[in-house]
Amino acid sequence: MNIIATQALTKTYGGGVTALADLSVEVEPGVIGLVGANGAGKSTFIKIMLGLIAPTSGTVRVFGLDPVTETDKVRARVGYMPENDCLPPDMSASEFVTHLARMSGLPATAARERASEALRHVGLYEERYRQIGGYSTGMKQRVKLAQALVHDPDLLLLDEPTNGLDPAGRDAMLGLIQRIGTDFGISVVVCSHLLGEVERICDSLIAIQAGRLLRADRISSMTEASDVLAVEVSEGTEELAARLTEMGFPVSRDGRMLLVPLDSDAAYDRILRAVADLELNLHRLDQRRHRVAELFTKKETADV
């Protein structure tokens, strides 16, 4: 079942600014990356899913519910972690998360228990009675995650969760998100402008650019093997290139590597034999994989 489905979703702000244009996408459960440059429409998409703003046209369904008319039902099942700082410095994490659990409609006792649980899951159990003002940026991000998790949502919307974190904190946060997605059974939409980190933890990816959908697919199909073989030899690169061209392969060079398109399974063996015949030292022979980043670079060059 799809957790998010949109059809021709469009949002135009007053003054003719188009934030989202004709976005149609269906998202399956899992960890989903929502990538795009700053201003691509990621935040607008999140706000529409939370029912904070209504789309100009088109439809959106979260768990089959319309966020505009069934706002309460949607919000009960969704947890949101905003991008900006949103924590009061003079409250303890425990109190703050408990308070927000009650705002989500949990009874007092349950709110307290779940706040402790949520803080334990994000790794702040020991520090939970300390004032948030004294926390490091990494700890604050964890509190933000805990408050999104406290009412046991089925979907988390995380807006730039690794913002401002050092590399170690970034890894820890990404690990945590992955754990929520796989072990907790909660779907997660991770919003980011850093493709690399999203690529690491997500099952699928939605790429948007200037409010339009670039591609929505599973990461595995985006990074599937391409039909280009990279060959690197210690010396005699020229010789090999000449031989392969002779054999009818359109060879291109990429630094010390030769890139040879593979048109059949037999081609792989023929290239290997050519290297053996020339008695060259083979350093590398691998089938190149598509990288998610190509998604953006290709499109940009196509646009020019």
Next chain:
Amino acid sequence: MSETGVIHDIGYQRYEGPRLGRAAAIKALYVHGLRAAYGLGRPPKAKIFPWLVAGVTLLIAVILAAVRSQVPEFEFTYAQFDDSLSWLIIFFVAILAPSLVSRDIRSGTLPLYFSRPLRAADYVLAKFLAMVSAVWLLLGVPQFIMFLGAAFTTDKGMTGVWDEVRELVPGWAYSLLWALLFTSIGLLVASLTGKQAFAAGGIVAIFLMTTPVVGVLASLPASAANHLAFLASPMTLVSGVGAWALGNDIGIDIGRYGPIYGIEAFCLITACLLLLLARYRKVAAL
């Protein structure tokens, strides 16, 4: 369950319990706001001011109760109590409103509220009621102490107590009027800025700047202007409504214009609340 004494990693547990609706969230936010008003659940620093003010009002009430019981001809009504503490109320409101509203703006917490079932109107309602209650308690409790003092020392038995009740209830109503009017103005000003000091300054400035206007109008030679002068400042407006609706004799002459005072107070409170709502509708869209 397994034997005790063994620690298990229970992992993540889904929540199966009840999810109460918006009404429960409003109530929780109201209680949270009322507690925060008196610094409960907040650091010791936040407790100093509200309890200082509360201490002063309680002390005054105890002294008044003592004096009234000893000196029978000493006349001091419940309404006079509110009026004589007006500046204390203003300072209380000027500190309280920003700590209830500006703090959320400053720390950026509002998106967390509005991504939950809570709506802008719910938030405004809960904060408004919390602050009205806080201000009313600040006045109502000392008035009740005065009442207790009078009730226990009355020499007319139950009729004396009953007379006192009939004075206390309008006194409480008058306190509620103070709370309603000052809360709506205070919250509106505080909702415009995230800086608590600015908000507090703005609130005090509104009361400071309108007071001389009353003085000028009251000294004009026209009697209509004199009677209507007290409309110009929220403080004297409250007194005016009290003089008209509750028949308080508090030394201001509003002539036949009583209803106008009532209408203005009502309109002012309504307008402030509507503006507050409009402001939060905008904020709730993030």
